[in-house]
Amino acid sequence: MSAPYISIPEGLPGIRGPLSLRPEVAKPLSALAEVVMRADHSLTRGERELIAGYVSYLNNCHFCDMAHSSVAQYYLQCSFDFISTVKSDFNKAEISDKLKTFLAIAGSVVKGGKHVTTEQVEKAKALGATDLEIHDVVLIAAMFCMFNRYTDGLNTWAPADPEFYKARAPQVARDGYTIKSH
Numbered sequence: 001m002s003a004p005y006i007s008i009p010e011g012l013p014g015i016r017g018p019l020s021l022r023p024e025v026a027k028p029l030s031a032l033a034e035v036v037m038r039a040d041h042s043l044t045r046g047e048r049e050l051i052a053g054y055v056s057y058l059n060n061c062h063f064c065d066m067a068h069s070s071v072a073q074y075y076l077q078c079s080f081d082f083i084s085t086v087k088s089d090f091n092k093a094e095i096s097d098k099l100k101t102f103l104a105i106a107g108s109v110v111k112g113g114k115h116v117t118t119e120q121v122e123k124a125k126a127l128g129a130t131d132l133e134i135h136d137v138v139l140i141a142a143m144f145c146m147f148n149r150y151t152d153g154l155n156t157w158a159p160a161d162p163e164f165y166k167a168r169a170p171q172v173a174r175d176g177y178t179i180k181s182h
Contacts, residue, residue: 005155014063014158015151019179026179029147033177036139043133045173046075047099050086051106051140057087058110061148063158066165067172068144074169080162098127102137109141 008017019026037048053069069083076083086093090103101124108115116138124134151158159165 002155004157008154008156010157012157013164014067014156015147017156018150018154023179030177030179032143033147036136036143038176041132041136042130043102043136044075046072047102048136048140049075050083050099051102051137052144053083054087054090054103055106055110055141055144056148058107059145059148059152061152062160063151063156064144064148066158066162067168070162070165070169071172073166074173080166096127098124098129101127101129102133105134105137106141109138110145113138113142 004017006018006021009020012020019029037052038045041048049068049072053065053072056064056068059065065087069080069087073080073083082093086095086103090100093100101120105116105120105124108117108120121134124137
């Protein structure tokens with residue numbers, strides 16, 4: 001991979017590099033991620049991470065895809081092959097129909113917010129989805145579209161080895177997304 005487009009401290013992969021340049025930006029963005037991805041909610045942390053990984057996969061953002069897919073794998077206690085199956089064709093994956101509707105909605109957000117349809121939302125609701133769950137699926141998808149573009153738009157460094165992300169997943173699950181001040 002080529003060098004980042006701007007000077008970013010070495011050893012800080014993905015979004016962590018550019019965020020290190022703007023602590024005043026890092027704080028609210030990490031606080032947003034903390035609330036949306038980890039706060040108590042009817043969507044499990046694993047489901048939210050799976051949605052984040054799926055969106056990042058669709059956006060071809062290697063760092064965010066691998067990072068959030070690994071955290072999803074950790075929370076869901078499943079194989080990485082299972083996560084890969086969900087991302088490549090969630091309709092064939094052994095997940096709930098409700099989660100399939102959420103992934104369909106998230107995929108539509110990747111194309112553009114106006115691609116989410118009444119039919120998608122009605123189908124999710126018919127399967128028991130709440131307004132808050134639908135809200136948060138759209139928010140997660142939109143948030144990760146922004147994070148993906150921020151990360152890749154600066155050509156940040158992303159480790160190629162999946163083991164890097166798998167090894168970090170328990171730490172993220174434990175410590176969350178809050179950026180620690182130095």
